[in-house]
Amino acid sequence: MRYLIKFSYDGTNFSGYQKQPKERTVEGEFEKALYNINNHTETRIYSSGRTDRGVHALGQTAHFDLEVDITLYKLKCALNSLLPDDIHVISTEIVDKNFHARYNAVEKTYIYKINVGEYSPIFRNYIYQYNKPLDIKRMNDALNSFLGEHDFKAFVSEEAVKSNYVRKITKSSITASDNIIEISFTGNGFMKYQVRNMVGVLIKIGSGKLPVGIIEEIFNDYEKRKFITTAKSEGLYLSEVKY
Amino acid sequence: MRYLIKFSYDGTNFSGYQKQPKERTVEGEFEKALYNINNHTETRIYSSGRTDRGVHALGQTAHFDLEVDITLYKLKCALNSLLPDDIHVISTEIVDKNFHARYNAVEKTYIYKINVGEYSPIFRNYIYQYNKPLDIKRMNDALNSFLGEHDFKAFVSEEAVKSNYVRKITKSSITASDNIIEISFTGNGFMKYQVRNMVGVLIKIGSGKLPVGIIEEIFNDYEKRKFITTAKSEGLYLSEVKY
Numbered sequence: 001m002r003y004l005i006k007f008s009y010d011g012t013n014f015s016g017y018q019k020q021p022k023e024r025t026v027e028g029e030f031e032k033a034l035y036n037i038n039n040h041t042e043t044r045i046y047s048s049g050r051t052d053r054g055v056h057a058l059g060q061t062a063h064f065d066l067e068v069d070i071t072l073y074k075l076k077c078a079l080n081s082l083l084p085d086d087i088h089v090i091s092t093e094i095v096d097k098n099f100h101a102r103y104n105a106v107e108k109t110y111i112y113k114i115n116v117g118e119y120s121p122i123f124r125n126y127i128y129q130y131n132k133p134l135d136i137k138r139m140n141d142a143l144n145s146f147l148g149e150h151d152f153k154a155f156v157s158e159e160a161v162k163s164n165y166v167r168k169i170t171k172s173s174i175t176a177s178d179n180i181i182e183i184s185f186t187g188n189g190f191m192k193y194q195v196r197n198m199v200g201v202l203i204k205i206g207s208g209k210l211p212v213g214i215i216e217e218i219f220n221d222y223e224k225r226k227f228i229t230t231a232k233s234e235g236l237y238l239s240e241v242k243y
Numbered sequence: 244m245r246y247l248i249k250f251s252y253d254g255t256n257f258s259g260y261q262k263q264p265k266e267r268t269v270e271g272e273f274e275k276a277l278y279n280i281n282n283h284t285e286t287r288i289y290s291s292g293r294t295d296r297g298v299h300a301l302g303q304t305a306h307f308d309l310e311v312d313i314t315l316y317k318l319k320c321a322l323n324s325l326l327p328d329d330i331h332v333i334s335t336e337i338v339d340k341n342f343h344a345r346y347n348a349v350e351k352t353y354i355y356k357i358n359v360g361e362y363s364p365i366f367r368n369y370i371y372q373y374n375k376p377l378d379i380k381r382m383n384d385a386l387n388s389f390l391g392e393h394d395f396k397a398f399v400s401e402e403a404v405k406s407n408y409v410r411k412i413t414k415s416s417i418t419a420s421d422n423i424i425e426i427s428f429t430g431n432g433f434m435k436y437q438v439r440n441m442v443g444v445l446i447k448i449g450s451g452k453l454p455v456g457i458i459e460e461i462f463n464d465y466e467k468r469k470f471i472t473t474a475k476s477e478g479l480y481l482s483e484v485k486y
Contacts, residue, residue, distance in 0.1 A: 010364045056365055088364045121253045121331045122299055
């Protein structure tokens with residue numbers, strides 16, 4: 001039977017999502033737990049996509065196949081009892097045997113949090129500590145340039161070689177409350193460092209270091225990617241995956 | 244010169260506030276930093292009061308004496324550069340040589356945060372993960388019983404032997420938003436475990452395990468302290484100290 005799960009994690013103490021030998025990873029912890037649940041059988045888990053070291057998830061998804069017969073509620077409990085405190089399974093469901101958590105995903109939402117007030121030791125791993133004012137109006141004006149379909153190659157890590165960098169951003173928003181700026185992007189897919197590079201440019205626009213029009217310029221001239229600074233991982237959350 | 248500082252810390256990785264041999268404590272970290280700032284002289288720091296292991300602070304205060312001449316801004320920078328990431332000095336000021344951070348405090352505010360929704364791996368060390376519904380109306384009705392002057396002996400750790408357990412609570416509130424309940428108490432002083440025991444009783448009232456009137460009963464009959472469960476440390480924040 002194929003199962004789809006929704007889960008959250010605190011990325012702070014993981015070497016990213018993807019399994020790596022000798023490193024503590026979210027995927028590695030899941031495969032250890034699934035080995036126990038699935039009658040001591042190696043069980044692979046397929047997520048909607050990896051997240052980088054330090055990035056958090058509020059609603060990551062993944063699928064896997066189990067040979068054992070287990071109710072959805074018991075599966076949730078078994079996973080949560082075997083997984084460490086910094087991963088939590090929110091829900092479990094049965095899906096078609098052809099369902100794939102990555103390929104069937106139609107929309108993802110990422111959130112990025114920035115503290116523009118005093119440094120917070122309590123949120124240092126959960127909100128990017130920028131600790132200086134940002135002009136949210138300028139950032140909001142710039143944000144619109146990301147909307148719609150674009151070739152995002154200039155915003156993607158050079159390590160990530162793709163045949164096609166065209167993605168569509170369907171929604172974006174920026175809100176501020178109590179010195180915390182929250183930027184959200186919804187789209188049909190995001191590539192390595194894409195959100196952190198989009199946020200990095202917005203921060204430079206908000207600080208006055210780059211003009212509002214720079215995003216259009218980068219889309220039109222790949223060389224202008226040199227103006228991009230990748231925003232730090234700790235402010236980023238994979239918020240939701242839709243099927 | 245005597246200095247008063249306001250600071251915040253993440254209590255997660257400290258063995259409490261108070262210095263102890265071989266343990267990582269907030270006080271210990273401050274005294275290491277002050278030793279460097281104060282010309283390699285042992286420098287004691289006097290806080291408004293200790294906090295227990297796992298308890299956080301948004302606005303703790305402390306005073307100390309320095310022999311060196313340093314501006315307030317440089318003192319803030321020097322402390323923040325020498326202190327670890329999980330402590331942050333918010334402000335520095337000069338006070339009278341007779342000022343005492345503990346004895347001159349007239350009012351303190353504590354906040355306690357409870358998650359009544361799904362377990363959050365991200366906030367596991369910053370919000371108590373109760374993860375079940377609570378009747379906030381019952382808790383709010385009960386809260387009033389704490390207001391005013393009372394002998395809080397039944398709500399204080401038996402380890403804390405005092406000559407006088409009478410304290411005054413001047414303000415209290417309970418709010419709920421997005422499955423997070425926040426309880427706040429302001430008063431002229433709080434003793435060991437007092438807030439955590441007050442919150443512990445409120446949680447039992449909210450869950451229906453204890454009647455709303457139990458607080459009055461405990462005030463009137465010390466033996467009824469047996470109904471109290473101490474709420475966990477990670478939900479508690481020392482929010483503000485007033486002089």
